[in-house]
Amino acid sequence: GAVVSQHPSWVICKSGTSVKIECRSLDFQATTMFWYRQFPKQSLMLMATSNEGSKATYEQGVEKDKFLINHASLTLSTLTVTSAHPEDSSFYICSALWRYEQYFGPGTRLTVT
């Protein structure tokens, strides 16, 4: 139980385009989901906390207009990288909160060319 999926697992896009990443809790409902970003050979950095039915809470230094988060249901949160640039290339990992524990998705590799 407590499985979290992400889609797509990898994506390549051109600079200036937008990319949407989905995070789903498959067998539980999650009122809270978290989005992390990981650059190569670095640790995970929390980008934002997503709460179902309300606006996401962004960490300091994360542009809310660039990284749009929507948590429209108890099983789905989406992260949209708008007007992507090569410096947005990274590994994006979500987690979903269930019974006070975070369950992580497998991650999405974004490459912006």
Next chain:
Amino acid sequence: SQQGEEDPQALSIQEGENATMNCSYKTSINNLQWYRQNSGRGLVHLILIRSNEREKHSGRLRVTLDTSKKSSSLLITASRAADTASYFCATDASYGSRLTFGEGTQLTVNP
């Protein structure tokens, strides 16, 4: 900002040897967890230790926590090549709150 540091940043050992990784953090915590991440993959939860616990075991894993020093260690005994991965500690201030990750240790176990 990151909670703390892990050392060493990289560790290379032979199969069968023990591997010890350390994690330090800066603020009071509720839980400390250790995760493994294979290259380019998601996180695998290894073990959780609560702030009122000092030591915990799970199979070949042994975790210690010293809240007075704000540090934790992860010991992997009798390492295997399959243990090659990055290992991260993560802390939370309360149940269900955000996790703050350490910098990670890249472990390489040579066959």
